[in-house]
Amino acid sequence: MAKIAETRSKSLLYLDGVSVSFDGFKALNSLSFVVEPGELRAIIGPNGAGKTTMMDIITGKTRPDSGTVLFEDSIDLTKRDEADIAQLGIGRKFQKPTVFESHTVWDNLELALNRSRGVFATLFYRLSGEDRDRIEEILSTIRLTHRKTELAANLSHGQKQWLEIGMLLAQEPKLLLVDEPVAGMTDAETAETAILLRDIARTRSVVVVEHDMGFIRDLGVKVTCLAEGSVLAEGSIDFVSNDPKVIENYLGR
Amino acid sequence: MITGFIFRALDGKIVAAIGILLAAGILVPALNLLVPPDSAFHIPTYAMSLMGKYLCYALLALALDLVWGYCGILSLGHGAFFALGGYAMGMYLMRQIGSRGVYGNPLLPDFMVFLNWQELPWFWYGFDMFPFAMLMVLVVPGLLAFLFGWFAFRSRVNGVYLSIITQAMTYALMLAFFRNDMGFGGNNGLTDYKDILGFSVQADGTRAVLFALSALMLSLCLLIASAIVRSKFGKVLVGVRDAESRVRFLGFRVENIKLFTFVVSAMMAGIAGALFVPQVGIINPGEFAPANSIEVVVWTAVGGRGTLIGPIIGAILVNAGKSFFTGAFPEFWLYALGGLFIAVTLFLPKGIVGTIQHGWNGRKAMKAAADREKGRDDTVLPQAAE
Numbered sequence: 001m002a003k004i005a006e007t008r009s010k011s012l013l014y015l016d017g018v019s020v021s022f023d024g025f026k027a028l029n030s031l032s033f034v035v036e037p038g039e040l041r042a043i044i045g046p047n048g049a050g051k052t053t054m055m056d057i058i059t060g061k062t063r064p065d066s067g068t069v070l071f072e073d074s075i076d077l078t079k080r081d082e083a084d085i086a087q088l089g090i091g092r093k094f095q096k097p098t099v100f101e102s103h104t105v106w107d108n109l110e111l112a113l114n115r116s117r118g119v120f121a122t123l124f125y126r127l128s129g130e131d132r133d134r135i136e137e138i139l140s141t142i143r144l145t146h147r148k149t150e151l152a153a154n155l156s157h158g159q160k161q162w163l164e165i166g167m168l169l170a171q172e173p174k175l176l177l178v179d180e181p182v183a184g185m186t187d188a189e190t191a192e193t194a195i196l197l198r199d200i201a202r203t204r205s206v207v208v209v210e211h212d213m214g215f216i217r218d219l220g221v222k223v224t225c226l227a228e229g230s231v232l233a234e235g236s237i238d239f240v241s242n243d244p245k246v247i248e249n250y251l252g253r
Numbered sequence: 254m255i256t257g258f259i260f261r262a263l264d265g266k267i268v269a270a271i272g273i274l275l276a277a278g279i280l281v282p283a284l285n286l287l288v289p290p291d292s293a294f295h296i297p298t299y300a301m302s303l304m305g306k307y308l309c310y311a312l313l314a315l316a317l318d319l320v321w322g323y324c325g326i327l328s329l330g331h332g333a334f335f336a337l338g339g340y341a342m343g344m345y346l347m348r349q350i351g352s353r354g355v356y357g358n359p360l361l362p363d364f365m366v367f368l369n370w371q372e373l374p375w376f377w378y379g380f381d382m383f384p385f386a387m388l389m390v391l392v393v394p395g396l397l398a399f400l401f402g403w404f405a406f407r408s409r410v411n412g413v414y415l416s417i418i419t420q421a422m423t424y425a426l427m428l429a430f431f432r433n434d435m436g437f438g439g440n441n442g443l444t445d446y447k448d449i450l451g452f453s454v455q456a457d458g459t460r461a462v463l464f465a466l467s468a469l470m471l472s473l474c475l476l477i478a479s480a481i482v483r484s485k486f487g488k489v490l491v492g493v494r495d496a497e498s499r500v501r502f503l504g505f506r507v508e509n510i511k512l513f514t515f516v517v518s519a520m521m522a523g524i525a526g527a528l529f530v531p532q533v534g535i536i537n538p539g540e541f542a543p544a545n546s547i548e549v550v551v552w553t554a555v556g557g558r559g560t561l562i563g564p565i566i567g568a569i570l571v572n573a574g575k576s577f578f579t580g581a582f583p584e585f586w587l588y589a590l591g592g593l594f595i596a597v598t599l600f601l602p603k604g605i606v607g608t609i610q611h612g613w614n615g616r617k618a619m620k621a622a623a624d625r626e627k628g629r630d631d632t633v634l635p636q637a638a639e
Binding site: 059082083086087091092094098099100101102103107110111112114117118119122123124125126167171 | 257507510
């Protein structure tokens with residue numbers, strides 16, 4: 001606990017003693033966890049460890065039973081809803097790629113762009129040159145420039161994952177939560193995605209939940225291993241993967 | 254800002270549809286009023302009013318398409334907004350009867366005299382003024398939609414649950430309006446109208462103007478609906494339909510988006526009801542019947558949801574078919590309607606207009622692909638970047 005208190009002053013995201021249970025099942029059990037500004041963090045853990053529940057709590061989808069969730073040291077996220085939290089600057093990529101399939105790639109990014117999101121602002125919105133440049137820039141970051149006029153439904157699985165990451169970028173978040181970004185990707189796509197995420201993490205914090213140990217090794221960042229709703233181990237990939245508790249609970253299975 | 258908003262609405266199909274509607278709005282009354290009754294081109298007044306009724310139904314289907322086709326809210330209670338708009342108009346028409354009623358009471362409509370009421374209920378005040386009544390045509394359905402939507406969308410009632418409570422809403426209203434002590438004429442509703450703005454509701458000229466107004470209001474609402482769905486807001490709407498949680502996690506307030514659309518749609522349904530009542534000459538609680546609202550869903554599905562023009566075509570075709578069948582083979586109409594819905598669901602799941610559009614886009618895509626094969630990639634222009 002003392003360690004967390006020290007890091008608190010400069011944290012971007014701060015979770016302390018967060019617990020939540022569903023019908024008696026403790027999904028999170030006094031989870032404590034800190035992300036610093038500009039950090040890229042990987043989270044691993046067996047199924048049911050609470051990885052997705054943790055993201056649900058950070059993004060306002062689920063309310064914790066107890067515990068503290070602070071953004072930028074001062075904003076209590078447990079009091080906000082999803083739209084509020086997204087506007088504060090937390091973007092989230094779902095496990096299953098979720099893009100607007102009946103819109104073009106371009107429109108997907110236009111909708112995600114960090115502009116006023118009120119009813120009348122969107123009714124009378126006109127695409128400005130600045131917005132156009134930003135969309136083009138994101139298109140090239142996510143390597144989809146050549147497909148910008150196509151419907152998102154026609155993209156490959158991997159390209160949908162990238163488009164969703166692109167939509168998060170368009171939101172200009174301070175913190176990106178990315179749930180299994182390389183599930184179902186080819187090895188080449190996985191390697192590309194590692195480069196893309198490291199690129200993104202240069203300007204903002206990223207938290208990646210992933211099962212693919214090769215991918216996490218590619219990322220080369222600090223790893224947190226969750227099990228049964230709390231942190232089991234934290235450190236470099238080699239340190240975590242040699243931890244006997246981690247081997248017993250996760251890797252050894 | 255507003256002009257940009259409206260200009261965006263004017264794509265080819267919408268312009269064509271509005272052109273046809275406005276032409277019909279001029280031509281049909283002209284053929285009724287100017288062509289002598291013995292001519293082959295004469296349109297009798299009853300036929301004109303019948304077509305006017307179809308246009309009102311088309312406007313109702315358009316309103317439903319906005320919430321169902323674009324926002325994914327399957328409302329099974331849109332008939333309620335239509336009926337409320339109709340009652341607002343009916344109340345104005347009742348107050349215009351004045352002392353010409355059967356009981357000759359200058360203030361109270363006949364049914365109130367019959368029930369031994371001594372004074373006009375407070376909610377009937379103001380309905381003798383046309384502008385006030387027209388305001389209520391928008392406000393009453395809009396307010397109900399706002400209150401209903403406020404609670405339903407905030408509590409995230411979705412999908413089939415929302416459909417069921419909209420159905421319950423219209424059913425509850427039907428039961429309420431059937432009661433005599435509600436003050437809306439109970440079972441018999443409001444009828445026996447005499448005149449509107451001083452013109453006899455029976456006169457050919459009045460009927461012609463009502464028809465033309467129906468065509469005009471349908472065109473106007475089509476224009477507004479088109480402007481809405483082609484704006485960034487409209488793209489968000491489709492996003493809500495296809496991936497609601499994604500929209501929410503992008504920072505949009507989904508409940509406000511749905512609420513705005515639901516209220517606009519309810520107001521359009523109210524306008525449709527208000528134009529319907531003087532043309533058919535009666536409004537009664539039967540208009541709140543759940544089956545009516547479900548029929549609107551059938552028209553919209555037949556025409557093609559999410560196309561705006563499809564529901565208009567669907568409403569006109571199905572109702573023209575209904576007029577024909579109920580005249581020629583009255584006992585078969587319900588079978589025909591049921592059969593039509595099954596056939597459309599099985600063979601034309603996108604509806605008439607949806608299927609045509611799909612075929613058209615498919616051909617365009619094939620052509621573009623063929624062009625790409627030939628190495629003429631530059632023919633594919635970045636549309637969205639215009």
